Amino acid sequence: MTAPAPSPIRRRDLVIAACCGAFVALMVGASYAAVPLYDWFCRATGFNGTTQVATAAPAGMLGRKITIRFDANVGAGLPWRFEPEVNEIEVRLGEIVTVNYRVINQAARETTATAAYNVTPLNIGAYFQKINCFCFTEQTLRAGEKRDMTVVFYVDPDLAKDADGADVNSITLSYTFYPQREPRRPVADNTPAARPGRI
Numbered sequence: 001m002t003a004p005a006p007s008p009i010r011r012r013d014l015v016i017a018a019c020c021g022a023f024v025a026l027m028v029g030a031s032y033a034a035v036p037l038y039d040w041f042c043r044a045t046g047f048n049g050t051t052q053v054a055t056a057a058p059a060g061m062l063g064r065k066i067t068i069r070f071d072a073n074v075g076a077g078l079p080w081r082f083e084p085e086v087n088e089i090e091v092r093l094g095e096i097v098t099v100n101y102r103v104i105n106q107a108a109r110e111t112t113a114t115a116a117y118n119v120t121p122l123n124i125g126a127y128f129q130k131i132n133c134f135c136f137t138e139q140t141l142r143a144g145e146k147r148d149m150t151v152v153f154y155v156d157p158d159l160a161k162d163a164d165g166a167d168v169n170s171i172t173l174s175y176t177f178y179p180q181r182e183p184r185r186p187v188a189d190n191t192p193a194a195r196p197g198r199i
Contacts, residue, residue, distance in 0.1 A: 053129070053130055054129040054153075058094040058156065059094065059156075059157055060094050060157060061093065061094035061095050064093050064160055065092050065093075066091060066092075066155060066168065066169060066170065066171060067088055067090050067169060067170040067171070068090075068091055068170070068171050069087065069173070070084035070088065070101075070172075071175065073174070073175065074176070074177050075113075075176055075177060075178040075179060077179050078113050078178065078179040079105065079106045079107040079111065080105055080106065080113065081103070082175070083101065084099065084101050084102075085100040085102060085148075086099065091155065094157040096131065096152065096154045097152070098150060099150070099153075100150055101148070102146065102149075103147050103149055103177070104144075104145070105141035105143060105144060105145050106144075108143050108144075110140060111179065112138055112139065112140040112141075112179070113139055113178060113179050113180060114138050114177070114180055115135040115139070115176065115177050116135075117135050117173070117174065117175045119172060119173050119174070120172045121168060121171070123164050124155075124171055127155055127162070127165065128153065128155060128156075128173070129156055130152070131152040131153060131154070132150065132151070132152040133150075133152070133153075134150065135175060
């Protein structure tokens with residue numbers, strides 16, 4: 001004796017339920033992928049003033065000069081003093097420049113922070129190429145430690161070919177350090193973490 005075939009209505013209900021389940025799974029997956037995909041998009045296109053990581057030396061140097069201004073900020077809860085060595089400099093397009101920032105941990109304990117960054121005008125991010133930067137990694141400072149942090153960059157000469165960049169005479173490079181609640185430790189590190197609230 002064979003089981004009766006499912007009715008067309010039952011089959012339709014199963015298809016709808018499967019489609020709904022697939023849609024929910026897709027939305028959950030998209031929510032997890034949104035942040036890394038947005039980060040990748042910004043880094044690839046310079047969207048929202050996201051600077052680029054240089055993969056090659058500049059094509060050459062142009063005579064056109066541009067003013068680079070430096071901005072330094074510290075997020076709430078981070079006891080650091082953070083400032084640029086100079087407030088602004090004038091550079092030529094394609095010129096490789098090294099600038100230092102000074103940071104001081106004013107806390108009585110070791111603290112760790114990560115720097116977020118962008119440039120303004122926002123459409124110039126695709127032309128601001130960083131060769132080396134303290135913002136590429138977390139920074140940990142001991143109690144009272146002072147440190148000079150370096151950023152090496154150039155403004156891509158291709159900016160001169162972009163109609164949107166023709167009127168740009170200055171760029172502001174802005175950093176904001178945000179505290180990390182607990183420094184990342186290697187998996188094999190079995191040292192107990194410090195108790196919250198202890199200095």
